[in-house]
Amino acid sequence: MTTTTLDRQADAQTRLTVIDCDIHPTLRGGLDNLLPYLPTRWHEHLRLYGPLMHQALAKTLSYPRMQPGLARLDAWPPEGGVPGSNLAFMRRQHLDPNGVEFGMLQPLGPGPMQRNLDFGAAICTAFNEWQRAEWTGQDQRLRGAVVIIPDDVEAAIAEIRRVGADRSFAQIAFPPRTAEPPGHRRYWPIYEAAAEYDLPIGMHVSGFNGHTLTGGGWPSFYIEDHFSNVQVMQSVITSFVLEGVFERFPTLKVVLIEGGFGWVPALTWRLDKHWARMRSEVPRVKRPPSEYIKSNIWFTTQPIEEPENPRDLLHLIDWIGWDRLLFSTDYPHWDFDDPKYVFKVRLTEAQKAQLFRGNARHVYSRLG
Amino acid sequence: MCVDIRPYRPIDCDIHPAVPDFGALVPYLDDYWREAARTRGFDRLNLDLTSYPPEAPLSARPDWRPATGNPGSDFGALQAQALDHFGARFAICNVIHAAQTLFNADMAAAFCRAINDWQAASLLDRDPRLRASIVIPWQDVTLAVAEIERRAADRRFVQVLMLAQQEAPHGKRQFWPIYDAAQRHDMPIGIHAGSAYRHAPTPTGWSSSYLADYVAYGNAFEPALLSLIVEGVFVKFPALKVVLLESGVSWLPAFLWRANKTWRGVRSETPWVNRPPADYVRDHVRLTIQPLDAPPDPDLLETLVEQLGSDEMLLFSTDYPHWHFDGDDVLPAAFARDLAPKILFENALATYPRLN
Amino acid sequence: MAKHVVAAIAELAPGGVKVVTVNGREIGLFNLGGDYFALLNRCPHAGAALCDGQVMGLALSDEPGTYRLDRPGEMIRCPWHGWEYDIRTGQSWCDPRKVRVPRFDVARETGAEIVKGPYIAETFPVMIEHDYLVVDM
Numbered sequence: 001m002t003t004t005t006l007d008r009q010a011d012a013q014t015r016l017t018v019i020d021c022d023i024h025p026t027l028r029g030g031l032d033n034l035l036p037y038l039p040t041r042w043h044e045h046l047r048l049y050g051p052l053m054h055q056a057l058a059k060t061l062s063y064p065r066m067q068p069g070l071a072r073l074d075a076w077p078p079e080g081g082v083p084g085s086n087l088a089f090m091r092r093q094h095l096d097p098n099g100v101e102f103g104m105l106q107p108l109g110p111g112p113m114q115r116n117l118d119f120g121a122a123i124c125t126a127f128n129e130w131q132r133a134e135w136t137g138q139d140q141r142l143r144g145a146v147v148i149i150p151d152d153v154e155a156a157i158a159e160i161r162r163v164g165a166d167r168s169f170a171q172i173a174f175p176p177r178t179a180e181p182p183g184h185r186r187y188w189p190i191y192e193a194a195a196e197y198d199l200p201i202g203m204h205v206s207g208f209n210g211h212t213l214t215g216g217g218w219p220s221f222y223i224e225d226h227f228s229n230v231q232v233m234q235s236v237i238t239s240f241v242l243e244g245v246f247e248r249f250p251t252l253k254v255v256l257i258e259g260g261f262g263w264v265p266a267l268t269w270r271l272d273k274h275w276a277r278m279r280s281e282v283p284r285v286k287r288p289p290s291e292y293i294k295s296n297i298w299f300t301t302q303p304i305e306e307p308e309n310p311r312d313l314l315h316l317i318d319w320i321g322w323d324r325l326l327f328s329t330d331y332p333h334w335d336f337d338d339p340k341y342v343f344k345v346r347l348t349e350a351q352k353a354q355l356f357r358g359n360a361r362h363v364y365s366r367l368g
Numbered sequence: 369m370c371v372d373i374r375p376y377r378p379i380d381c382d383i384h385p386a387v388p389d390f391g392a393l394v395p396y397l398d399d400y401w402r403e404a405a406r407t408r409g410f411d412r413l414n415l416d417l418t419s420y421p422p423e424a425p426l427s428a429r430p431d432w433r434p435a436t437g438n439p440g441s442d443f444g445a446l447q448a449q450a451l452d453h454f455g456a457r458f459a460i461c462n463v464i465h466a467a468q469t470l471f472n473a474d475m476a477a478a479f480c481r482a483i484n485d486w487q488a489a490s491l492l493d494r495d496p497r498l499r500a501s502i503v504i505p506w507q508d509v510t511l512a513v514a515e516i517e518r519r520a521a522d523r524r525f526v527q528v529l530m531l532a533q534q535e536a537p538h539g540k541r542q543f544w545p546i547y548d549a550a551q552r553h554d555m556p557i558g559i560h561a562g563s564a565y566r567h568a569p570t571p572t573g574w575s576s577s578y579l580a581d582y583v584a585y586g587n588a589f590e591p592a593l594l595s596l597i598v599e600g601v602f603v604k605f606p607a608l609k610v611v612l613l614e615s616g617v618s619w620l621p622a623f624l625w626r627a628n629k630t631w632r633g634v635r636s637e638t639p640w641v642n643r644p645p646a647d648y649v650r651d652h653v654r655l656t657i658q659p660l661d662a663p664p665d666p667d668l669l670e671t672l673v674e675q676l677g678s679d680e681m682l683l684f685s686t687d688y689p690h691w692h693f694d695g696d697d698v699l700p701a702a703f704a705r706d707l708a709p710k711i712l713f714e715n716a717l718a719t720y721p722r723l724n
Numbered sequence: 725m726a727k728h729v730v731a732a733i734a735e736l737a738p739g740g741v742k743v744v745t746v747n748g749r750e751i752g753l754f755n756l757g758g759d760y761f762a763l764l765n766r767c768p769h770a771g772a773a774l775c776d777g778q779v780m781g782l783a784l785s786d787e788p789g790t791y792r793l794d795r796p797g798e799m800i801r802c803p804w805h806g807w808e809y810d811i812r813t814g815q816s817w818c819d820p821r822k823v824r825v826p827r828f829d830v831a832r833e834t835g836a837e838i839v840k841g842p843y844i845a846e847t848f849p850v851m852i853e854h855d856y857l858v859v860d861m
Contacts, residue, residue: 600788
């Protein structure tokens with residue numbers, strides 16, 4: 001079959017509205033833009049020493065991307081600044097034309113990854129103030145994420161308590177790569193606070209924790225770095241489930257952002273199969289893993305899976321559950337999904353309503 | 369209802385005989401290592417692996433667990449339970465041993481050599497149905513190649529064995545002399561579940577349970593396979609086959625889709641990959657069927673088989689004595705319907721030329 | 725099918741890209757060393773404005789670890805997901821048989837010829853002393 005034109009015209013014409021569960025506001029010119037929100041005690045520190053992370057390059061990702069700024073080439077604002085840094089341009093290019101009813105922000109700052117925990121906590125707080133001042137305070141459609149540094153549990157909880165009542169924040173931004181797997185008990189006080197505020201834990205692929213990108217060592221190429229997001233998310237689920245986090249916090253919601261979802265059924269089946277054999281090792285886990293996955297974990301849709309037979313997308317979602325997926329674009333990044341063209345298979349109106357809006361409304365209690 | 373596989377005289381591509389104890393290897397060590405073993409007390413070392421705790425439920429099905437000794441260490445039981453019972457034509461032995469995890473490469477090489485000598489004498493010589501993978505000291509590629517060359521003339525060695533998690537991803541060029549030797553000698557590379565624990569088994573760190581590690585062993589095949597593809601191993605070694613042993617199987621279709629999708633956008637970083645990744649997998653990669661990480665839903669299994677997109681990818685295995693199925697329920701009916709001869713023996717004959 | 729005057733040749737230097745609209749459809753015009761090509765400005769993968777992408781050469785290799793840059797400036801890489809298209813044929817490099825951008829024939833016509841004949845001149849003034857690009861679509 002030759003694809004010469006797109007055939008998804010109908011959605012474009014019926015004025016689709018979406019809840020975009022992954023948008024990346026970006027600092028216009030790097031951490032210097034954070035200075036107004038950072039206590040002066042940290043200004044000299046930032047200038048002299050800068051970020052200190054678990055990698056060789058101080059200010060750049062270890063696996064350079066294929067496009068500048070990780071971004072779609074057309075997302076550089078004509079007014080200047082990097083992609084994602086200009087709200088007016090974001091409105092013109094994305095929020096308005098793509099019918100974004102609500103946009104969930106994921107600022108990917110270096111705060112959570114700092115080896116200097118105090119510095120990291122200060123950056124996280126600054127990012128949260130920056131979100132309020134320059135994004136959620138400027139556009140009612142946007143919702144922030146409370147950025148925290150989980151490896152300083154006290155600081156993380158303090159930050160959640162500091163801003164948690166502000167309804168412009170709709171979730172907690174918890175990097176999936178921390179010093180220990182996220183299900184470990186050292187992080188449980190954070191989940192307790194999250195559950196108390198009814199703030200989902202939003203885990204967006206990011207973070208460096210000093211562990212190798214794969215359990216078999218460091219790969220060479222960007223495609224492998226991109227793919228490792230799958231193994232990150234697989235181990236996040238395994239950790240949450242097998243540590244019994246959802247037994248302890250049954251109302252906790254976890255959203256896995258930008259890891260894709262094609263791998264979810266096989267992982268679910270593997271967990272169920274081998275837990276059945278070896279459940280005696282993990283007595284805190286009272287129910288089959290699939291039950292927790294289907295009650296406490298959600299997945300954003302981007303990067304959308306593209307099976308060789310497009311109809312296999314329907315099988316995937318049948319197996320995962322139509323209530324589990326949250327539409328996202330990842331604006332302004334290069335592997336952006338446009339809501340008009342994202343599903344290459346026909347969905348019913350009810351399915352579209354769930355994926356584009358309904359499931360997000362169920363997960364995020366601070367919309368509208 | 370189980371499929372009766374015995375009429376097909378299946379080829380079991382993954383069984384685990386165990387070296388019963390270090391003493392079994394001593395006769396095959398040279399003077400230096402025999403003395404070291406004696407004076408350093410190697411025979412008093414417990415060489416149990418984190419990857420396969422002998423008493424863990426998964427390590428042995430209850431009716432396959434020997435009364436004494438580690439799972440797989442009772443040869444008579446192995447013959448009766450794995451070979452006789454399933455009517456095996458051949459069974460390929462994949463020995464998982466501490467030697468594959470040591471940091472001292474010379475020690476690893478000495479032990480691997482002894483293990484392979486032991487396999488020849490204690491397994492291959494004792495039952496004509498048995499074949500073996502060459503256990504190699506991947507820790508030093510020169511020594512690994514030497515071990516492959518040493519075994520090449522014995523055609524009962526049919527594969528070169530590696531673990532799914534070692535020090536560096538499998539596609540890296542430093543390992544290429546191993547693939548060169550394997551290809552020259554018509555042997556596939558067998559990558560088996562398990563870890564040398566050079567790194568945390570997941571990118572989020574060290575879990576607190578064996579179960580979590582075992583789940584991660586399945587996930588580990590994805591970066592291993594992706595590395596082989598994008599580093600160009602199948603371009604450089606066009607005749608090489610790779611067998612993924614004890615991987616879980618059901619993860620593969622989503623892997624193929626994602627690999628193809630991402631490759632289209634980042635192709636120019638690895639321009640020698642000039643076909644979609646899924647094509648390389650269908651041509652070069654095979655998977656053993658146990659464990660099969662999927663519910664026993666016939667429609668679902670049939671969909672999975674379709675998504676694999678090739679009749680030639682699945683290889684029958686029991687994974688004896690690991691516990692992945694009960695009774696004789698080793699081959700799902702959905703797989704057997706059209707594919708029984710291929711899965712049970714034809715694909716193995718095509719994958720392992722030295723079986724012929 | 726009809727012929728549309730879309731640009732003066734002087735507006736499209738070698739290596740350049742010019743996006744024009746014809747009958748509500750955006751097309752990108754390319755000048756590859758004096759040969760002209762036109763592609764629909766929409767990536768068949770997921771709808772991006774293809775001609776906003778980077779014009780590039782084609783990275784090839786016969787041997788892992790070696791790199792060769794072929795056909796400089798003859799590929800366009802989609803600004804979103806990075807799919808590479810051959811400007812000359814519209815074919816996707818990675819999936820040439822199944823994925824293709826619609827392409828349109830481009831001819832250069834002198835002004836004198838355009839004034840005669842059943843051509844539809846768009847918004848460009850017709851000047852006899854200039855050459856024009858004409859797209860058949």
